[in-house]
Amino acid sequence: MMGNRLFDYLLTVFVSSNQVQLIQILLTILTLVFAFIYSFGNWRSYTFESFFWYLFCGFLLGFLASLLGIGGGPINVSLLMLLFSMTIKAATMYSICIIFFSQLAKLMTIFMTTGIQQYDLSTLVFIIPAAVLGGIIGSKLSNWLSSNNVKIVFQAAILLVIGLNVYNGWQLCQM
Numbered sequence: 001m002m003g004n005r006l007f008d009y010l011l012t013v014f015v016s017s018n019q020v021q022l023i024q025i026l027l028t029i030l031t032l033v034f035a036f037i038y039s040f041g042n043w044r045s046y047t048f049e050s051f052f053w054y055l056f057c058g059f060l061l062g063f064l065a066s067l068l069g070i071g072g073g074p075i076n077v078s079l080l081m082l083l084f085s086m087t088i089k090a091a092t093m094y095s096i097c098i099i100f101f102s103q104l105a106k107l108m109t110i111f112m113t114t115g116i117q118q119y120d121l122s123t124l125v126f127i128i129p130a131a132v133l134g135g136i137i138g139s140k141l142s143n144w145l146s147s148n149n150v151k152i153v154f155q156a157a158i159l160l161v162i163g164l165n166v167y168n169g170w171q172l173c174q175m
Helices: 002-013 017-038 051-068 073-084 088-112 124-144 147-173
Strands: none
Touching (some): 002 017, 002 088, 017 147, 051 073, 051 088, 073 088, 073 147, 088 147
């Protein structure tokens, strides 16, 4: 909810929503570059176990996901691996839970404030089955692939999303 509030505030501060989108794109690229770099090598990781760190991590990841308008998967996975010494497969599972609750909070905020009338929901007919099918296939692949291969897929996905954000930023600057 805090990330969504900051996003709404930025929309009132900046003259153009394109400026806010560029801020989102820049922050997304920066966090994804961190995730990509962290996925290489043997960086130091921590094993925080206190309630404070769980709360801090959940708040930070939910805040970023909502502010940036993304699920936050690669960012979540990297931070979970860093703070809690999780394997990539365990961090992925926890990341999915974080994304679920973050997006649930965002949906509740939308329902309680502006409502869904302004959104075109016709694509949900395709998105929901595709997401379910993707989740099933991803789960099967995760069980089948080694942790090292999952890491390679993870890195490729990060590069793909960085590329997509660079392209979207470039297109926005051309307007």
